Amino acid sequence: MSTAEIPFTVESRKDTGLYNAKLGIWLFLASEMMLFGALFSSYILLRVGATNWPRGSSILSVPLGALNTTLLITSSLTIILSWAALRMKDFKKYKLYMGVTIILALVFLGIKAYEYGMKFEHHLYPSTSTFMAIYFTLTGLHALHIIGGIVVNAYFWGPGSRMWQTDPERFTNRIEIAGLYWHFVDLVWLFLFPVLYLL
Amino acid sequence: MSATNIDTIKNEIRGYITIFSALLILSFVTVGIFYLQLPLGFAIFFALLISAIQAFLAAGYFMHLISEKMLLLYAILALTVVFIIFAIALPSIEHHNPITGTIYQNEHHQPNISAEHHNVP
Numbered sequence: 001m002s003t004a005e006i007p008f009t010v011e012s013r014k015d016t017g018l019y020n021a022k023l024g025i026w027l028f029l030a031s032e033m034m035l036f037g038a039l040f041s042s043y044i045l046l047r048v049g050a051t052n053w054p055r056g057s058s059i060l061s062v063p064l065g066a067l068n069t070t071l072l073i074t075s076s077l078t079i080i081l082s083w084a085a086l087r088m089k090d091f092k093k094y095k096l097y098m099g100v101t102i103i104l105a106l107v108f109l110g111i112k113a114y115e116y117g118m119k120f121e122h123h124l125y126p127s128t129s130t131f132m133a134i135y136f137t138l139t140g141l142h143a144l145h146i147i148g149g150i151v152v153n154a155y156f157w158g159p160g161s162r163m164w165q166t167d168p169e170r171f172t173n174r175i176e177i178a179g180l181y182w183h184f185v186d187l188v189w190l191f192l193f194p195v196l197y198l199l
Numbered sequence: 200m201s202a203t204n205i206d207t208i209k210n211e212i213r214g215y216i217t218i219f220s221a222l223l224i225l226s227f228v229t230v231g232i233f234y235l236q237l238p239l240g241f242a243i244f245f246a247l248l249i250s251a252i253q254a255f256l257a258a259g260y261f262m263h264l265i266s267e268k269m270l271l272l273y274a275i276l277a278l279t280v281v282f283i284i285f286a287i288a289l290p291s292i293e294h295h296n297p298i299t300g301t302i303y304q305n306e307h308h309q310p311n312i313s314a315e316h317h318n319v320p
Contacts, residue, residue, distance in 0.1 A: 199242060199243055
């Protein structure tokens, strides 16, 4: 009995022009855009309907938010460099860049946890105000996406990287997919930061 | 791998570093504009404009949307954008209330909540 192989993991399908995983991740990202789009809509609705809305900077730390933005943008660069390294058959550089991506993401989470801790210390909870409720909802959901990305990236950095020995092209595609997800998470933050911290 | 391919990838890497620098500079510009303490309307306009440019750069170059020539992908994303525009426009639609007679006007139509209607002892 022959083993059935999953088709179109490397080469593109003629009808879609994409390999299957790439089409899959874009469909997933489309649903994610709708999720965050709906939440941004909720934010606007709450803000427009409120009689009093605080400037984010009066409650949140702008320097910490800016630092987190820098970390995420840098991680977007390192993950794409890890993919480029694989395309140049340089596995060591891939490990380096992917490792840096994971560390940057962990530092981002550490700063976020510190920010949350400071808020709780000052008795600012999601139930305190509508602003705090939407702040914790949006940044909490985003942090969950970061955690998901770290898990996937850590798998591809560690045990998942064994595929490089057996099927390098497919592994390279997997890193491209992981990168697409990671860029999306970065992109969401590029809107969250000004909307919550600066406006 | 041929030398031409490696050169192509190295060129791409230079492009990625340029986009990274642009994203970083735009982020600093956003923070800089915030410290100018502009009126809220201007601050919102500039912050969202810069975020939109950053989104275009990240999606276009890091996510390769500019170089993808796949109609299906664009169709999926176009549908998503329509949904997002509709979702974001909803508060405005609600505010202008295009369907007359559906809004609860608090000051004109105070419901009668006197004790006699509610059998309050």
